[in-house]
Amino acid sequence: MSNNIVSKFLNWMKSAAGFSITATIVIAVLASIASGPYLLVNTIVTGGMLALVATGLTLMLGVLNIAMFAHGEFFMIGSLTAYYVFTPISNYIGENPESFIAVIGPLIAMAGAAIVGAISGIVAEKLVFGPLRKRSTDNWVMNSFLLTVGLSMLLINLHQLIFGADFKGIVGYWTGMPVSIADVFISRDRAMAFVIAVIVVSLFWFFMTYTRTGMAIRAVSQDITGAQIVGIDIEKIVLLTISLACALSAVAGGSLLFMYPSYPTVGLEPLYLAWFVVILSGLGNILGAVAGAFMVALLKVITVEYIGAGWDFVVPSALIMLILIFKPSGIFGSDVRGALDK
Amino acid sequence: MLLEVKNLDAGYGYLQILRSVSLNIDKGEYVCIVGPNGAGKSTTMKTIAGLISPMGGGIIFNGEDITGLSASQITKKGISFVSEEMNLFVNMSVRENLYMGAYIIKDKKIQNERLDFVFSLFPRLAERKDQLAGTMSGGERKMLAIGRGMMSDPKLLLVDEPSFGLAPQLVANVFESLDVLKDQGVTIMLVEQNVTKTLAVTDRGYILENGKIGLQGASCDLADDPHVRKVFLGV
Numbered sequence: 001m002s003n004n005i006v007s008k009f010l011n012w013m014k015s016a017a018g019f020s021i022t023a024t025i026v027i028a029v030l031a032s033i034a035s036g037p038y039l040l041v042n043t044i045v046t047g048g049m050l051a052l053v054a055t056g057l058t059l060m061l062g063v064l065n066i067a068m069f070a071h072g073e074f075f076m077i078g079s080l081t082a083y084y085v086f087t088p089i090s091n092y093i094g095e096n097p098e099s100f101i102a103v104i105g106p107l108i109a110m111a112g113a114a115i116v117g118a119i120s121g122i123v124a125e126k127l128v129f130g131p132l133r134k135r136s137t138d139n140w141v142m143n144s145f146l147l148t149v150g151l152s153m154l155l156i157n158l159h160q161l162i163f164g165a166d167f168k169g170i171v172g173y174w175t176g177m178p179v180s181i182a183d184v185f186i187s188r189d190r191a192m193a194f195v196i197a198v199i200v201v202s203l204f205w206f207f208m209t210y211t212r213t214g215m216a217i218r219a220v221s222q223d224i225t226g227a228q229i230v231g232i233d234i235e236k237i238v239l240l241t242i243s244l245a246c247a248l249s250a251v252a253g254g255s256l257l258f259m260y261p262s263y264p265t266v267g268l269e270p271l272y273l274a275w276f277v278v279i280l281s282g283l284g285n286i287l288g289a290v291a292g293a294f295m296v297a298l299l300k301v302i303t304v305e306y307i308g309a310g311w312d313f314v315v316p317s318a319l320i321m322l323i324l325i326f327k328p329s330g331i332f333g334s335d336v337r338g339a340l341d342k
Numbered sequence: 343m344l345l346e347v348k349n350l351d352a353g354y355g356y357l358q359i360l361r362s363v364s365l366n367i368d369k370g371e372y373v374c375i376v377g378p379n380g381a382g383k384s385t386t387m388k389t390i391a392g393l394i395s396p397m398g399g400g401i402i403f404n405g406e407d408i409t410g411l412s413a414s415q416i417t418k419k420g421i422s423f424v425s426e427e428m429n430l431f432v433n434m435s436v437r438e439n440l441y442m443g444a445y446i447i448k449d450k451k452i453q454n455e456r457l458d459f460v461f462s463l464f465p466r467l468a469e470r471k472d473q474l475a476g477t478m479s480g481g482e483r484k485m486l487a488i489g490r491g492m493m494s495d496p497k498l499l500l501v502d503e504p505s506f507g508l509a510p511q512l513v514a515n516v517f518e519s520l521d522v523l524k525d526q527g528v529t530i531m532l533v534e535q536n537v538t539k540t541l542a543v544t545d546r547g548y549i550l551e552n553g554k555i556g557l558q559g560a561s562c563d564l565a566d567d568p569h570v571r572k573v574f575l576g577v
């Protein structure tokens with residue numbers, strides 16, 4: 001019995017997924033022992049948020065066949081919304097520090113970010129992707145990709161035009177003493193950012209795996225004709241998917257506002273990192289995207305620590321190219337190739 | 343009359359395939375469309391199922407004009423289409439595929455009743471309910487596609503070449519399961535390459551050639567028709 005489990009575990013270790021997850025954990029632990037636990041904390045916080053953005057990307061690519069390069073701008077929209085929602089709340093908290101608003105205020109800001117993110121996603125579908133879908137039958141992937149690049153530039157410049165190019169940040173969401181876990185001090189904001197990422201990703205995974213609507217989203221991504229045949233309203237699913245994907249990215253932007261103040265191009269870094277995740281982990285797998293997010297986060301954190309801040313995109317992308325040479329479907333790419341893997 | 347197709351024109355883009363196709367099917371009937379490759383049999387079915395919007399003509403189902411409705415709306419009216427390509431959800435398990443077949447049924451209890459029914463029809467699917475559809479054998483996939491089509495408890499089942507690519511034993515299985523469905527009172531429209539067998543089991547048939555209905559009549563009469571014998575049976 002126990003033998004069986006051990007041999008199963010060893011087999012899993014030999015698979016690309018098992019090996020890379022184990023290697024990630026080992027490296028993270030070793031690096032933290034060598035240079036201090038803040039490395040682990042940074043990896044976990046960055047990874048959690050990256051998971052949100054990357055899941056959104058996977059969804060857009062898998063269900064809508066859109067190589068989304070404007071996803072960072074929904075991160076930006078989230079951080080901007082959270083900034084404008086939280087600033088008055090934070091003034092109020094400054095005057096009434098004991099009020100319960102001090103506890104739920106940040107959550108209101110993040111919920112605001114999610115809602116505005118979802119609405120902007122719907123607007124983008126109605127104004128940009130929907131009309132293109134009606135017109136273009138050939139070359140959809142290329143056309144929609146170019147459209148997202150344009151959308152990205154448009155949103156960046158709109159931000160600059162309307163809100164200015166300055167950094168709009170906050171001192172912090174939750175004030176008070178850092179939490180201490182096994183002698184490691186973690187600021188409350190970081191701890192909460194991670195908790196929120198875990199909750200959102202778990203809810204999302206549950207939604208996609210077990211609910212009727214989540215299954216319909218997966219069905220559309222695997223066979224759109226099949227989905228129509230069983231009676232799924234494709235338009236509705238498309239709208240829902242876009243708003244979900246954008247909301248995920250916006251939540252990430254909102255809850256990281258204390259680390260990344262809002263400015264026009266704040267979304268570019270999470271966008272690139274999320275693309276690394278999607279390429280690395282292969283498509284169509286939420287859990288894969290989550291694991292990939294922590295790997296990319298670790299790569300980035302370690303590169304910054306040991307090689308230098310200027311290298312934080314070079315090393316991860318070089319490593320990812322290497323991995324892709326050996327496993328083109330990505331580490332967690334599924335064995336069954338569906339529309340998601342096209 | 344359950345389904346009435348009147349002077350249907352349809353095709354792809356500017357390319358017209360169907361020219362004034364008219365056919366009808368009564369409740370409980372078992373009707374086939376046969377014809378050479380490229381005649382437009384699949385196109386006819388896809389148009390009825392709403393995957394292609396007609397260029398002209400009309401489709402009346404259950405007394406209601408369904409011309410130009412979307413595929414999902416037509417499914418909700420009670421037409422289920424089992425396509426030639428099957429269009430299964432390859433990364434989902436057999437059970438998930440079947441549940442998706444019952445997408446238009448919200449009541450979990452009825453969904454489970456349908457699932458039991460399909461499992462009794464194809465015990466093989468029950469044995470493999472947790473396997474991914476994409477890893478099933480060709481014959482198992484056909485069963486799954488038909489099973490999924492049955493999950494919504496349709497009034498009319500459109501089946502496009504269910505025996506294509508199957509070994510003779512499995513072909514027999516597929517025809518048997520269609521017989522069971524017919525006995526249950528399901529109205530079936532079948533497209534098949536296997537003309538002899540098809541004309542032997544169905545009540546009535548239409549011969550489709552070059553996008554037009556040539557002959558029509560009772561299946562036994564069609565099987566004896568000299569033109570049909572010459573074109574399809576080579577005698």
Ligand SMILES: Nc1ncnc2c1ncn2[C@@H]1O[C@H](COP(=O)(O)OP(=O)(O)OP(=O)(O)O)[C@@H](O)[C@H]1O
Binds near residue numbers: 359379380383385386
């Ligand atoms: N998506 C498409 N775009 C353009 N033309 C198509 C398309 N699908 C089918 N056709 C053409 O329409 C005609 C009829 O095709 P259809 O699939 O309806 O034939 P069929 O009778 O089902 O043939 P088979 O017995 O080979 O399945 C063919 O000439 C085919 O080339």
Ligand SMILES: [Mg+2]
Binds near residue numbers: 383384385426503
């Ligand atoms: Mg055909």
